[in-house]
Amino acid sequence: MKILYLTWLDPATTDYPLFLAQQWETMGHNVRLFPYDLEFSNRATERLDISLAWERPSLRSLLLKRQLDRVCQHLKPDVLLSGGFFLLPEDMHRLQKRHHFKLGYIIGYNHLMEGATVTALQAANFLIVHDSYLIPILRGTRYGKIPHVFFMPCMADPLEHHPLPLNGQDQQAYGGDIAFVGGHSENRISALRQLTRYDLRIWGPSSWKQFADLAPFHRSEPVYGLKKTKIYNAAKIVLNIEDNEKQINAISNRIPEVLACGGFVISDWRQDLADSPLQEGKSIVTFRTFPELEEKVAYYLSHPEERKRVSEEGRRIVLGSMTYAHIAPVLASQIADVVRGD
Template identity: 30%
Template sequence: MRVVVLGAGGAHKTEASIVRAVRELGHACRLVNVVGWSRGAGPLAPRAIRYLADAFEPDFVLLTRHAILAGERTIRSLLRGRGAAFWYFDLQPRPPALALVAERMYTTYLGQVERYRAAGVPHVQFLPQAVDPTRDFPVSAVDPAFRCDASFVGSGQYAHRHAVLRAVAAVSHLQVRGPGWAGVPDDLPVAGGPVHGRRLRQVISAAAISLGANSHPEQDAERASASNRMWKVLGCGGFYLGPYVQDIEWLAVGGRHCAWYRSAADAADQTRHYLAQHDERRRIADAGRAHSLRHHTYARRLELLLAGRAYEPAGASDQPVIAELEHPDPGQPLDRP
C-alpha cells in the first residue's frame, strides 16, 4: 500500500511518528508538510500540496487537523477514488470539517464517538495515540537541573490544571515546564519553557514522578482518554501519575503500569506514597514501559487504521507483561507480535 500523510512537519510532531509506523508495517509513505507549504508558498500552496500528494500515487490518504490548511476543495480532489481517514487528537464538541470531507474519522476520545456520528460523520472510531519507540525511550545521562520529585510538562494557559499542580507542589519538589506559563501565579513552580526530543526524555528520566493533568473540565468526564503525555512518559520509562477517567484502565492499569488520581488531594497523597516507595515505583514504571511497547505503539495503531478497524479496549490491558519485556533496551521497537 502507498500512503500519503497530510499534516505538519517536524521531528517532534505526531505525523513523523505516523510515517515511521506506516513504513515499519512495510508500506511506502510520504509526508506532505501542509503547514510548511501554506506558510512558504502562500496562494500557490494548495497546488503544490496536491501535486506532491498525487505524484506519489497513494492508495490511502491520512489527514491530521493541519490538512485543512490546503483547503476543502484540494482535499476533496485528493481523496477522490482513494481510501482516506482523518485522525483527530483533540477534544472538540463539533466535528472538524475534515471529518465530513474524509467521511471516516478516528478520535482519541472514546466519549466523542457517538457525538460525532450524531453530527453527521458517517464512520467514527476510537483510536488513542501511542508510543513511538524511536523517540520515546529512557536515557541515563540527564541534566542535573532536571532532577526533581515530580515533573509536569504541558501548556500553562489552562487554569483547570493549576489546582492539581499546587497540591503536588505542596508535598514535593515539583518542576513545571512548557509554553504559556508567563504571568501565572508565583505558587506554580515554573522551571522552564517547552521541551522536546532529547530534553523531554531527560526531563522524564530525571523525575521520580511524571504528572498528568487535564486542561479542560470536559476531559474529566471523558472515557478511556489520556493525553499523549502519558504515552511519552511510559515509553521513556517514567513513572506516570495521571487523572483517572472512566474506563482508563482499558489503556493502562493503575498500580501495575502507572497510577491514577481522582482529585487534587488524591494526587498529593499518591505523590507522597510513591516518593517513599522507590522499588514499587520502579517496578510499575518498568512494567508500564513494557506494556506500552507491547500493546500501544504507533505501528499497532496504524495497523488498525489502515485496516479500517478501531481500537478494541475491552481486555486490552488485562494481558500479563511477558518476561522478555520486563527490562526492554532503550529504543528497542518491541511492538511486533
C-alpha cells in the same frame, strides 16, 4: 497503500505523526509526510511565497492547495490523511475529485464546535479519533454521521522512548520531584498549585509565565526528542493531566512514553486509561481529586521502591501491547478496507 499525510510536524508541538508514518513505512506502505508548519524550499521565489503566506491566511490557503495538487499529481495517493483542518471543506473536495483519493482526518482533541469542523468531517471517508468519547457521536449512517470511525489509543515508540543513563548534569537539569510537560488549562493550573512545595518543573509554552505563583517553576526550553526522553528518565514523578476542554475520555501518549522510558507516572483518571491494559496501583497510578493527588505524590516520593515496582510493570505492559508496532497495523488495515470499499 500510498498515503499522503498532511499534518503538523514541528517536534515541539507533536511527534506522533512521524512515529506513525515510520511504522507504516516499515510495513511496506508508501507514506509521504506533508508538513503544514515546517515548509521549506531551495527556490527563492517559493521561500518568499511561504514567508508572505504565513501573514495572510488567504494566500496561505492558495499556496497549500497548489502544493498539495502538485504532490498528488506526482504521488497519486490512495489516501490523503489530514491531521488538522488546514483547508476549507470545498477546497479539499475539489482536490479529492481531481485526484480520486480517500479522505480521512485524525481528530486529536475535541473541537467539533470550532470553525468548519463539522462540515469537513461530513465530507470524509473515514475518521481516526484519539478520544473514545467521540466514537458514538460521529459513527453512524444517519444524521450526517460517518460509518468508518476508528480509535487510535495512546502509544510509545521504544526506539525513541527508552531508559537512558544520565550523568549528574542531566539529572540536575531534567530531574526534580515532579515534571509536568504541556500547555496550561484551568484544571492543570489548579492541580499544579497543590504541588508548589515540591521541586516542581513545568515544561511548556511561555504563557505559563502569566501565572505568578507558577512562573518560578517554568522551564522555557522547548521539549522534544532526546530532551523529552531525559525528562521522563530523570523526574521522580511525571504528572499527566489532561486538558478538560480538549479531552473527555482520552489520555496522552505521554503515559506510555514515560513508562517505556522506565519512568513513573501519576495521571488524572480517564475512561480510556481504565480501559487500557494498565492497572491502577500495579502499572499506573491515578487520581480523581486534588487531595488524592497530594496524598499520592507525598506517598510515592517517600517510597522509591513502590515507584520502581509500578514503573517496571508499566514498562512491561507498554512494550507488550501499547507501541506503534502494535497499533499502526490495525489502523492501516482499517484504512485499507475503506480504500477497497469493504
